[in-house]
Amino acid sequence: DVYKRQVLNLIRDTFGLSTASVGLVVTIHALSVAIFSPLFGNIIDRIGPKKPLVFGLFVYGIAGASGVFITSYSMLLLSRAIMGIGIAAFFNAITVTILNLYEGELRNLVMGWRTTAISVGGIIWPIIGGFLGDISYNLPFVIYSIGIVLAVLTIIAVPATPGGKTREKEDKGTIITALKKRPKLIAIYIFMFFLALFLFSIVVFLPQLLPSIGIESPLSISLFISEMMIFAAIASMNYRRIRERNSYKTIILMTLFAWTVGFLLISLAFSAITTAISLALFGLGLGIAMPATMTWAGELVPVSLQGRVLSYLGAITFSGEFLSPVLLAPVDDVLGLKGVFLVVGIASAVLFVVYLMALQDDTKGKT
Secondary structure (H helix, E strand, C coil): HHHHHHHHHHHHHHHCCCHHHHHHHHHHHHHHHHHHHHHHHHCCCCHHCCCHHHHHHHHHHHHHHHCCCCCCCCHHHHHHHHHHHHHHHHHHHHHHHHHHHHCCCHHHHHHHHHHHHHHHHHHHHHHHHHHCCCCCCCHHHHHHHHHHHHHHHHHCCCCCCCCCHHHHCCCCHHHHHHHCCCCCCCCHHHHHHHHHHHHHHHHHHHHHHHHHCCCCCHHHHHHEEEHHHHHHHHHHHHHHHHHHHCCCHHHHHHHHHHHHHHHHHHHCCHHHHHHHHHHHHHHHHHHHHHHHHHHHHHHHHCCHHHHHHHHHHHHHHHHHHHHHHHHHHHHHHHHHHHHHHHHHHHHHHHHHHHHHHHCCCCCCCCC
16 A cells, blocks of 8 residues: 555645545555454454455455545545455455465565565555556556456465364464463564554655655655665565574564664654665565564464464554554644654664563574
8 A cells, every 4th residue: 555655745635634634544444454353363263364365355456446436535534444344354364374375484485575575566556656646646546456356366376275273173272362371472563563653654754754855746756765665675585584594583673773773864864865775774674574573473373373363463553554643643743744753763762672672582593
């Protein structure tokens, strides 16, 4: 969904929206994901991930593309909330499918490929979305229709795997039990909440700050911010090698350090060059953090719990997306746009210190 960021200013001007209201266009789907993810986690554990994956892609494609025909702000929010139901289904199903089909180094490789694919999409779709946005604010929504095509391809090409409860009937664990036995899961959940909050501070607020340095058109903003996804793709393509040499804790710490430097650069020395450096740092961290956290969470629990554990990870992640403009808009009102990035930079630094001191380490290449 990141390609929407470069047309935020057009949507804001079209509907006469405030900063927080235009942010909801990007993040309202996240509320639906947070609400429905646990439901789909239970479904995945019972019937396996393929059917939820297909269902989610169809809903995503239809609801997302409907934005092309919508002319009111309230209906736009409704369509994107429905789209979030589809995301709740396929976001969790994709991760469980990978965890079920692959093991060991091959799993690390495929998880890295997944993040690379997301990152490449974050490069291609902003360019297309920016071009379409120059024509009309609502044309970029047509890109969502790719979900329908992917649903058909999934039916044909993706093998079905049984639900975890079918394969591990003896496991009677619950999500609460898993959290008590594996407190690392709580640390992963907290990290992913802030990852999403930080990411959407860029998606929502940076396009509104870039015009102050002459970067104004939807296409130019999309090209500029796509740099973040280029570096995320580079990092994720090398994820397997990075994981072989570093523990999950080290990967998280490297990510938080890079983000801290990047956000503070934007807030304290804002220019085209420093922003480009900041986006590169955030992209590098994103490219290794996403596959690491999802794989780590899945490896900490038995197959019979993977759907539920990962569904709560998705719910918390998308809660961070939804709450990002809600929590940071007041900061913008008081401290301005640069102040937003100062605050998230400080938050990233605090997380770095806490995880450095409190998070138990693990063996390189293992959980």
